[in-house]
Amino acid sequence: MLHNLSIGELSRSLNSGQISSVELTRHFLARIERLNPALNALITLTATQALESAARADARRAAAGERGPLLGIPLIHKDIFCTDGVRTSCGSRMLDNFIAPYDATVVARLKAAGAVMLGKANMDEFAMGSSNETSYYGPVKNPWDTTKVPGGSSGGSAAATAARLAPFATGTDTGGSIRQPAALTGVTGVKPTYGRVSRFGMIAFASSLDQAGVFAHSAEDAAIVLQAMAGFDARDSTSIDIPVPDYPETLNAPLKGLKIGLLREFFDGLEARNAALIHDALKLYTSLGAQTVEVSLPHLPLSVPTYYVVAPAECSSNLSRFDGVRFGYRCEAPKDLLDLYKRSRGEGFGAEVKRRIMTGTYVLSAGYFDAYYLQAQKVRRLITDDFRAAFGQVDLLIGPTTPTPAFAIGAKIDDPVTMYLNDIYTIGANLAGLPGLSLPCGLIDGLPMGLQLIGPHFSEAKLLNAAHLYQQSTDWHKQAPRGFE
Amino acid sequence: MMTDWEVVIGLEIHAQLATKSKIFSGSATTYGAPPNVQADLVDLAYPGVLPVLNGEAVRMAVKFGLSIGAEVARRSVFARKNYFYPDLPKGYQISQYELPVVKQGKLAVMLDDGTVKTIGVTRAHLEEDAGKSLHEGLANASGIDLNRAGTPLLEIVSEPDMRSAKEAVAYMKKIHTLVRYLEICDGNMQEGSFRCDANVSVRPRGREKFGTRAEIKNLNSFRFVEKAIHYEVARQVDLLESGGTVLQETRLYDSDKDETRSMRSKEEANDYRYFPDPDLLPVHIDEEFIEAVRATLPELPDEKAARFAQDFSLSTYDAGVLSASRELGAYFESVVAALGAGHAKLAANWVMGELASALNRDNVDIVFSRVSPKYLSDLLLRIVDATISGKIAKEVFEAMWSEGKTADAIIEAKGLKQITDSGAIEGVIDAVMAANPKQLADYRSGKDKLFGFFVGQVMKATEGKANPGQLNELLKAKLGSS
Numbered sequence: 001m002l003h004n005l006s007i008g009e010l011s012r013s014l015n016s017g018q019i020s021s022v023e024l025t026r027h028f029l030a031r032i033e034r035l036n037p038a039l040n041a042l043i044t045l046t047a048t049q050a051l052e053s054a055a056r057a058d059a060r061r062a063a064a065g066e067r068g069p070l071l072g073i074p075l076i077h078k079d080i081f082c083t084d085g086v087r088t089s090c091g092s093r094m095l096d097n098f099i100a101p102y103d104a105t106v107v108a109r110l111k112a113a114g115a116v117m118l119g120k121a122n123m124d125e126f127a128m129g130s131s132n133e134t135s136y137y138g139p140v141k142n143p144w145d146t147t148k149v150p151g152g153s154s155g156g157s158a159a160a161t162a163a164r165l166a167p168f169a170t171g172t173d174t175g176g177s178i179r180q181p182a183a184l185t186g187v188t189g190v191k192p193t194y195g196r197v198s199r200f201g202m203i204a205f206a207s208s209l210d211q212a213g214v215f216a217h218s219a220e221d222a223a224i225v226l227q228a229m230a231g232f233d234a235r236d237s238t239s240i241d242i243p244v245p246d247y248p249e250t251l252n253a254p255l256k257g258l259k260i261g262l263l264r265e266f267f268d269g270l271e272a273r274n275a276a277l278i279h280d281a282l283k284l285y286t287s288l289g290a291q292t293v294e295v296s297l298p299h300l301p302l303s304v305p306t307y308y309v310v311a312p313a314e315c316s317s318n319l320s321r322f323d324g325v326r327f328g329y330r331c332e333a334p335k336d337l338l339d340l341y342k343r344s345r346g347e348g349f350g351a352e353v354k355r356r357i358m359t360g361t362y363v364l365s366a367g368y369f370d371a372y373y374l375q376a377q378k379v380r381r382l383i384t385d386d387f388r389a390a391f392g393q394v395d396l397l398i399g400p401t402t403p404t405p406a407f408a409i410g411a412k413i414d415d416p417v418t419m420y421l422n423d424i425y426t427i428g429a430n431l432a433g434l435p436g437l438s439l440p441c442g443l444i445d446g447l448p449m450g451l452q453l454i455g456p457h458f459s460e461a462k463l464l465n466a467a468h469l470y471q472q473s474t475d476w477h478k479q480a481p482r483g484f485e
Numbered sequence: 486m487m488t489d490w491e492v493v494i495g496l497e498i499h500a501q502l503a504t505k506s507k508i509f510s511g512s513a514t515t516y517g518a519p520p521n522v523q524a525d526l527v528d529l530a531y532p533g534v535l536p537v538l539n540g541e542a543v544r545m546a547v548k549f550g551l552s553i554g555a556e557v558a559r560r561s562v563f564a565r566k567n568y569f570y571p572d573l574p575k576g577y578q579i580s581q582y583e584l585p586v587v588k589q590g591k592l593a594v595m596l597d598d599g600t601v602k603t604i605g606v607t608r609a610h611l612e613e614d615a616g617k618s619l620h621e622g623l624a625n626a627s628g629i630d631l632n633r634a635g636t637p638l639l640e641i642v643s644e645p646d647m648r649s650a651k652e653a654v655a656y657m658k659k660i661h662t663l664v665r666y667l668e669i670c671d672g673n674m675q676e677g678s679f680r681c682d683a684n685v686s687v688r689p690r691g692r693e694k695f696g697t698r699a700e701i702k703n704l705n706s707f708r709f710v711e712k713a714i715h716y717e718v719a720r721q722v723d724l725l726e727s728g729g730t731v732l733q734e735t736r737l738y739d740s741d742k743d744e745t746r747s748m749r750s751k752e753e754a755n756d757y758r759y760f761p762d763p764d765l766l767p768v769h770i771d772e773e774f775i776e777a778v779r780a781t782l783p784e785l786p787d788e789k790a791a792r793f794a795q796d797f798s799l800s801t802y803d804a805g806v807l808s809a810s811r812e813l814g815a816y817f818e819s820v821v822a823a824l825g826a827g828h829a830k831l832a833a834n835w836v837m838g839e840l841a842s843a844l845n846r847d848n849v850d851i852v853f854s855r856v857s858p859k860y861l862s863d864l865l866l867r868i869v870d871a872t873i874s875g876k877i878a879k880e881v882f883e884a885m886w887s888e889g890k891t892a893d894a895i896i897e898a899k900g901l902k903q904i905t906d907s908g909a910i911e912g913v914i915d916a917v918m919a920a921n922p923k924q925l926a927d928y929r930s931g932k933d934k935l936f937g938f939f940v941g942q943v944m945k946a947t948e949g950k951a952n953p954g955q956l957n958e959l960l961k962a963k964l965g966s967s
Contacts, residue, residue: 037648081533082531082532082533088532088533090532095532098532099821100532100533101526101530102526104533155700164843199535200534200535201533201534202533203532203533206535206762206763207764208763234537235535235536235537236535236768237536237537237764237766238763238764238765277663292759293630313760314763315578316567316758317565317567317577317758317760320567320569320575320576321530321532321574321575321576322532323569323571323572325571325629326529326530326574327530327531327532328532337571341569351939361758364567364758364759364760365758365759366756369760370756373760375751
């Protein structure tokens, strides 16, 4: 079936004229119509525009002889990316009425490559959450078991990719928001180096941690998409001006001599079945010629508390612009300015967003700034230094993406600290700005688990290479949830 | 006994930098455009947009730093100052907090009595301006104009080194002169391009510890700065002498009532929750950049004044006045160039005298002077070559100012040419002597003072056109010979 083909296969079919982009787009739109109601993965469908873009892609291919690898390939954007003329809600009531007047750089680049947007994916409100339960539009359900969460915050993108509602989807990762849902839904998710992909037009949660990335069915597909997304953007001062390597080109580079670091801190207290999956993966890598070395990042256990100071601090300021004055939600009949602010924000934001704004406001306030914000910045530096030291010894770090498989909807939503601990293995890479990748590596209780690879800055090519060779020898990434095959 | 109070003043000057576009967006900064036409998505703080620093603003800040001998920070950081207000679209202002681009510098300021005082400049930092709230002409609503939001400002913070309102004004004027010399700010105070906040306190003279200060916000004229400080000092002294205490607070100067009013106390002050802006990287400035900026520095006011004093033998005061703006200095120098350096004092007197008062009277900028440097030097040449006297020249100047003609044309048309024909002058002297026999006799019997009387009479008879030097000589000879 079309929805199980790789991007490369789809592209070849389009090039050979076996199918058209319009047909491909219709196929996925029909799947979305049929399957999305059970998942709530998409919150905006842009069928008309999609068919128009598909027709344009077909014309480009026919008339101009264009052969770009994404030309005519459908995708779904996380609703955190501004899309010109299309509602961009960020999963919040605050932006339920917000039609973005411009395209984010990521959106513009994929559009230029000829990719066809099918719609916008559900997400945790303002990307704050690890289960996709904080969305104003209701929780997303995991296609492997619809009583379970898909992870978050890019839960809609992950679930949609897992359910084969699109060949790929965009996401963002601030503390694990691509890798964790990728793991819990059995897809490949890449969070690039901070600065590799432009943040322009991506609604900010925590500016120093946010990074856009991709969900796909394989590392090979992810490499094609990342190739189109990555690169310097003068409109994002934190974007970094170094050339983008040819990711697909190096997917098959031999791993002989690759040094893989096993993070001691990741294995302390790791559940046995989870540990067994990681060890299976290590065995495979060893058979491919890699060596494993045990390394330690002594400050890594401090990453969760550090993150929950830095990220709320930045979000408390980033979300100040949502004040009911220029766009977004405005309360009914405000009686004065203060009332306008209080009720617009009070009614427009959900509980988790408010919790983080309050936390962030607190850690930045006079008298607490040094003890929290400054201290967290110091620890962040120590964690970054730990990673740097580790990468002096090894090429990649390997470990689990999450402590457990997907949990039940409602199980942790009232216990923020337990919920925050879901991100324990992913947050470190964000604090240090490193690239990370999660790929499916097995099942526990019939639910997918993720293997996480973390590399030094700008090592995406190596991560994709290692993931691809794993996927050449395994078929976890090819397994589809029942009912979505 | 009455306490002798000492006034302590520090100024925070906001100079709007004369960049073409805003500090973090591509919008234009032109003054006076219809509301919100110069606000793009970045200025409106739309979701997802990001700031990009305008390098020109940094260059201008560095230029200022070099002009006051300050250290330019090799690394400076933009921070967010968080507070809610409708004319602040992001809910925070991007400013520099702990690490400003310009560190400690200093400025020499000449006071009215001719003494020079050095005022310390603590720092100067870059920041963005806010928009404007409009309350007039809207029923039950406020308007917001974001044209000004994101306009680059250089905030120049002085040490509390000034001891009177006059010193504060002299310092502010000096900074005003400097930023215009550097062409980094148009200095237009009506349009708000140059304004200041004044921190004012008083203490008994001799005490080291500063008194509690009040900050007077947003003063946009030199006169208001002076009056607001006067009012505030009197208020604080009254308060202290009647047993009260000064509260640390922000006050607003009401120019209509000539008083300051409390805006908010220290307790009501916002907690701005400053932290480094994660959307902007630290600004790194290297030696090469600094030297490139240094190469663009013009001759600075103090340097120009020193050169004027040295090359043209002018007094420190004259040299200071003539270098108060680049345009005035250039005007003066063109006049001197045409006359020759030997006549610099004459040029100085005319530029500072007749020309300055005409410009002032008609409120005309020197750039648009109705008498050009060429016209003025042509006029002065007629004094030098004795075609007319200084006194007649003033009359000619007035005619030039109102008619826009050359000096020669006016001298010709009005028949103002000086009489230098000895015979003609002698004839008039003879006639005057004949008409005033009593005064002549008195003079000859020793009343020397009457010499002036005869000069006056001759001048009157020649309508002031007799060459004064010749007249003196001839008159002396005639009166002496009986």
